[in-house]
Amino acid sequence: MTPTILDHLLLVSELFQRDMARAFAGTTLTASRVRVLWLLQHRGPSTQRELAQELDVSARNVSGLVDALEASGHVLRSPHPTDRRATVVTLTDAAAEQMAAMQSDHAQLSVTLLDAVAPQDREPLERGIVAIAARLAELVEAAERAGAEAAR
Amino acid sequence: MTPTILDHLLLVSELFQRDMARAFAGTTLTASRVRVLWLLQHRGPSTQRELAQELDVSARNVSGLVDALEASGHVLRSPHPTDRRATVVTLTDAAAEQMAAMQSDHAQLSVTLLDAVAPQDREPLERGIVAIAARLAELVEAAERAGAEAAR
DNA sequence: TATTGTTATACTCTATAACTATA
DNA sequence: TATAGTTATAGAGTATAACAATA
Structure with a gap:
């Protein structure tokens, strides 16, 4: 893979x-x-x-x-x-x-x-990483909320 | 910052x-x-x-x-x-x-x-991350070699 | 002699619970 | 009563060194 x-x-x-x-x-x-x-x-x-x-x-x-x-x-x-x-x-x-x-x-x-990083790749790279970090933060937070809910 | x-x-x-x-x-x-x-x-x-x-x-x-x-x-x-x-x-x-x-x-x-990630950002993102990982790997390896050298 | 994995020992990060001093 | 920080205790990851069995 x-x-x-x-x-x-x-x-x-x-x-x-x-x-x-x-x-x-x-x-x-x-x-x-x-x-x-x-x-x-x-x-x-x-x-x-x-x-x-x-x-x-x-x-x-x-x-x-x-x-x-x-x-x-x-x-x-x-x-x-x-x-x-x-x-x-x-x-x-x-x-x-x-x-x-x-x-x-x-x-x-x-x-x-x-x-x-190639100069023309820098801006999309930065945007992409920020987007990924934000999405992951959402997912982790949702999982934590779900876990807290299940523990009640 | x-x-x-x-x-x-x-x-x-x-x-x-x-x-x-x-x-x-x-x-x-x-x-x-x-x-x-x-x-x-x-x-x-x-x-x-x-x-x-x-x-x-x-x-x-x-x-x-x-x-x-x-x-x-x-x-x-x-x-x-x-x-x-x-x-x-x-x-x-x-x-x-x-x-x-x-x-x-x-x-x-x-x-x-x-x-x-926005579709048009995906390829440059991937290229950028790979480039960063490769550069960092070089830097870390160089630092480790320098450290090993200094310890002799 | 060198290597594989274990026992012995120790340090660090981390947590919960009980306690002291203070708010 | 609640909070700030400590002591007590415990589990987990990690390391080095000494050792036994085997190569």
Whole structure:
């Protein structure tokens, strides 16, 4: 069987993940921890509850990830100014710089990849991928709703 | 910032993985175990060493995955006919059927997704994705070679 | 000697449940 | 009562290292 569009899409994601893993090997960073840093860079200082919601993981999981990132000097925990139950997580300067560099690498990679596509194919490619992502999002959401319904 | 092509690609893969996880929730199957089954369906009966090589994971990891799949009735272990060190892993009939159904769902999904793309965009889309996957594969391979070189 | 798969050990991600402090 | 985060516990994926059986 010839690979389908979906197969090519999944291949891209597999390659990307493999490269991430390689890039972080030998450091204390992992894909999950980087997702936390990435989110903090985009949102700014956040409570652990906010991180858990955005990442769609449990509060317990966030505790562990923040523990590790705090130990490695990537984030700081500080008390919330008004809610004494809550903890605010902030990127350290070094981590903020690192994330800025990562973001710029990411943008550069996107350019490099697009550069491999014939110029006249670029616009339809972009439209096509956006359409596929939207359709897939609908399908997944419908499946999740159906699952939630069945569980009642 | 507007999302780049790469962001859209990664969104597709994230949605896909989320749907996989949802589909297997409540069963003993997981993404890793399904990868083993998928591979067995494509390769036919294989030794654990072959599985470890194809999946690019450790022998230990394969032992655990096969243990779980054997317990759940998805695979059988049998002695290798000529090499008494090796174990041959085979899909059970039920698992083979299940994988055939999954493969057909996968093909169907690919059609459904392509259906969301404007007809005149489909060919350039496909060409574009193939080009991106190829370029990314080059980049990742080069990075891996560079890393291996640096480690010497 | 080299290879196949297992046992031993350890780390990470993840979840639920019980609990503490606070709202 | 409800919420934020931690401790306790557990399952799964993954790795390396030591080991047994076999090649």
